[in-house]
Amino acid sequence: xxxxxxxxxxxxxxxxxxxxxxxxxxxxxxxxxxxxxxxxxxxxxxxxxxxxxxxxxxxxxxxxxxxx
Numbered sequence: 001x002x003x004x005x006x007x008x009x010x011x012x013x014x015x016x017x018x019x020x021x022x023x024x025x026x027x028x029x030x031x032x033x034x035x036x037x038x039x040x041x042x043x044x045x046x047x048x049x050x051x052x053x054x055x056x057x058x059x060x061x062x063x064x065x066x067x068x
Contacts, residue, residue: 005019
């Protein structure tokens with residue numbers, strides 16, 4: 001499985017719409033990358049959005065399922 005993009009809107013500290021394209025520069029053509037930033041910048045929120053899309057839940061927030 002290959003994740004092509006992550007898109008979201010108003011998730012925790014990520015206000016407004018955002019979209020991360022893994023097939024576009026600067027991420028295209030790289031096998032590994034780092035998610036970095038200051039405290040509260042939304043790093044964990046990006047991973048939460050990915051887990052929610054893939055599995056319908058976020059391991060970091062127990063008992064929180066999509067649609068509940």
